[in-house]
Amino acid sequence: GDSVTQMEGPVTLSEEAFLTINCTYTATGYPSLFWYVQYPGEGLQLLLKATKADDKGSNKGFEATYRKETTSFHLEKGSVQVSDSAVYFCALRRAGSNYQLIWGAGTKLIIKP
Amino acid sequence: EAQVTQNPRYLITVTGKKLTVTCSQNMNHEYMSWYRQDPGLGLRQIYYSMNVEVTDKGDVPEGYKVSRKEKRNFPLILESPSPNQTSLYFCASSQQGGYGYTFGSGTRLTVV
Numbered sequence: 001g002d003s004v005t006q007m008e009g010p011v012t013l014s015e016e017a018f019l020t021i022n023c024t025y026t027a028t029g030y031p032s033l034f035w036y037v038q039y040p041g042e043g044l045q046l047l048l049k050a051t052k053a054d055d056k057g058s059n060k061g062f063e064a065t066y067r068k069e070t071t072s073f074h075l076e077k078g079s080v081q082v083s084d085s086a087v088y089f090c091a092l093r094r095a096g097s098n099y100q101l102i103w104g105a106g107t108k109l110i111i112k113p
Numbered sequence: 114e115a116q117v118t119q120n121p122r123y124l125i126t127v128t129g130k131k132l133t134v135t136c137s138q139n140m141n142h143e144y145m146s147w148y149r150q151d152p153g154l155g156l157r158q159i160y161y162s163m164n165v166e167v168t169d170k171g172d173v174p175e176g177y178k179v180s181r182k183e184k185r186n187f188p189l190i191l192e193s194p195s196p197n198q199t200s201l202y203f204c205a206s207s208q209q210g211g212y213g214y215t216f217g218s219g220t221r222l223t224v225v
Contacts, residue, residue: 034213043117043203043216044156089156099144099163099207101214105155 002027006090006104013080014112021075021088021107023064029095033057033066033073036089038106044089047075085111115140119204119217126194126224134189134220136204144207145187146171146214147179149200156203162187194224 007022025031032051036044048057053068062077073090090104117138126132138145146161148171158171162181176198178190187206191198201221205214 036214041219043218044205044214045216046213049213099146099161099209103156105153 002031002092002094002102004090004092004102004104006088006107009087009106009108010110011107012110012112015082016079017111019075019077019080019084019109021090021109023073023075023090023104025071025073025090025092027071027092027094027102030068031092031095033064034091034093034101035062035064035073035075036091038087038089040086047088080109080111082111082113085109115215117204117206117215117217119202119220121220122218123221124223126222128195128224129193132191132194132222134191134202134204134222136187136189136217137185138187138204138206138215139185140206140208140215141184142206142208142215143184144209145181146205146207147177147187147189148203148205149173150203150219151200159189159202194222196224198222199224 003026005024034049035047037047038044048059050057050066056065064073064075087106087108089106091101120135143164147159148156157173159177160179162168204217207214
């Protein structure tokens with residue numbers, strides 16, 4: 001069945017470091033792909049999304065490119081800040097589905113000053 | 114402001130005492146869903162609803178009930194809570210087309 005695999009955390013980086021959080025998926029057809037972020041004590045918020053192959057989603061300095069050939073949607077940021085410390089979730093929506101999302105396990109990111 | 118409102122934010126209860134966690138959205142979304150979040154297990158879907166009077170089980174429905182009598186409300190009911198239902202619960206809603214979910218702020222439930 002469809003699934004999403006994220007790199008295990010926590011990921012610990014120093015401020016201004018380059019960030020990559022890996023996300024790969026298994027799905028038939030062309031799913032839509034999402035990154036959500038959960039700041040401490042809060043609910044999840046949509047960070048960015050991509051709906052077709054080679055699309056790049058971007059928001060708040062974060063980027064992710066939908067790579068069909070490698071079934072990946074890795075999250076990147078050029079220079080992280082302490083305020084980026086959060087849990088990041090990768091998710092997919094099956095092709096042809098209006099609502100249901102399949103979630104990765106989440107990756108905790110810790111940024112040290 | 115467009116939002117999903119859950120109440121309460123924190124709840125401590127005893128085993129077997131029925132409780133309801135409320136969820137309300139003001140965006141006229143058709144789809145609503147309940148998740149629980151546990152360390153190391155990520156998000157697991159409990160129940161979801163595609164529209165009024167239409168509900169279906171998610172991955173972990175045992176011990177929970179839901180209802181969708183109005184479009185804006187989707188309460189989660191624990192008829193007889195047990196300690197293994199201690200968790201962080203999130204309600205989410207979405208409009209048709211999967212434009213992403215809007216989440217509530219969460220309810221931290223402890224069953225002793």
